[in-house]
Amino acid sequence: MDGTPADDAAESGAAETGADPSDEGARDHEAPEAAPYGIVVAVARDGVIGRDDDLPWHHPEDLKHFKRTTLGHALVMGRKTWESFGAKPLPRRRHLIVSRSVGADADAVLPEGAERDGARWFGSVDAAVAWWRAHPVGGSAARPGANGANDASHAEAERLFVIGGGQIFAQVLDESGPLPDPLVITWVPAVGRQDGDVLFPVDRDWIEKRYTTAATRPGEDEGLEFVEYRLIPR
Ligand SMILES: NC(=O)c1ccc[n+]([C@@H]2O[C@H](COP(=O)([O-])OP(=O)(O)OC[C@H]3O[C@@H](n4cnc5c(N)ncnc54)[C@H](OP(=O)(O)O)[C@@H]3O)[C@@H](O)[C@H]2O)c1
Numbered sequence: 001m002d003g004t005p006a007d008d009a010a011e012s013g014a015a016e017t018g019a020d021p022s023d024e025g026a027r028d029h030e031a032p033e034a035a036p037y038g039i040v041v042a043v044a045r046d047g048v049i050g051r052d053d054d055l056p057w058h059h060p061e062d063l064k065h066f067k068r069t070t071l072g073h074a075l076v077m078g079r080k081t082w083e084s085f086g087a088k089p090l091p092r093r094r095h096l097i098v099s100r101s102v103g104a105d106a107d108a109v110l111p112e113g114a115e116r117d118g119a120r121w122f123g124s125v126d127a128a129v130a131w132w133r134a135h136p137v138g139g140s141a142a143r144p145g146a147n148g149a150n151d152a153s154h155a156e157a158e159r160l161f162v163i164g165g166g167q168i169f170a171q172v173l174d175e176s177g178p179l180p181d182p183l184v185i186t187w188v189p190a191v192g193r194q195d196g197d198v199l200f201p202v203d204r205d206w207i208e209k210r211y212t213t214a215a216t217r218p219g220e221d222e223g224l225e226f227v228e229y230r231l232i233p234r
Helices: 024-028 060-070 079-084 125-134 166-172 204-210
Strands: 038-044 048-050 074-078 094-098 114-116 119-122 160-162 183-188 211-218 225-231
Touching: 038 060, 038 166, 048 166, 060 183, 074 079, 074 125, 074 166, 079 094, 094 125, 119 125, 125 160, 125 166, 160 166, 183 204, 204 211, 204 225
Parallel strands: 038 160, 038 183, 074 094, 074 160, 094 119
Antiparallel strands: 038 048, 114 119, 183 225, 211 225
């Protein structure tokens, strides 16, 4: 992930659309309880999200969208994603980094919740989420997406977004646990699976059986599509 901190946060609203009432699969699916966080990700139409510890594309419009979506909120990410944007915090967002080098045992480099390089460090996603719940800022720790992912009320309550990478997405999209809500996904043109080394763990079909499309708009750049999905309640 490169360039995000320097990008302008141009404000523009997503076009609201209703959920597709004809989606029988979605209606019938028994969705598990929602997790207290959402996801923000750019996914190529062939499922690729990363290559050589970086994004396999450069879409400035998506970087602006990422900034607009996440500004004022807290971000959970794997150690490799943190390093992919220079191991420096993005402005005005709390950073919660997950690494196996963190924990209570004697081999751990850092204790749970330690602060280093402007970020907090945790030995698991669950530990990061528990810390976030215990340390609210800007009012109560509201569920992400409670006012819509593009809502401008960032100052009122910080939301929590998992932003990658592949290993972390695989853990939070595991159906044996609560699923993230919302999914803020930018669909980008396919890059070729043979050229990507990190894939998003689920495909669009999987998503659209468990989530409704709450908002969608095409990008100005060719082939970009910005979609917000909301978990279908039981
Ligand atoms: N397209 C997008 O929107 C997007 C978003 C984010 C990232 N990416 C791309 O994805 C790639 C990085 O993804 P990745 O899958 O290689 O790495 P990652 O998920 O960002 O980070 C992996 C690291 O997280 C830690 N980790 C993972 N599972 C853990 C667990 N259960 N407990 C404790 N720590 C755990 C480990 O850190 P330690 O090794 O320190 O133990 C592991 O090496 C890059 O190419 C990046 O550009 C794309």
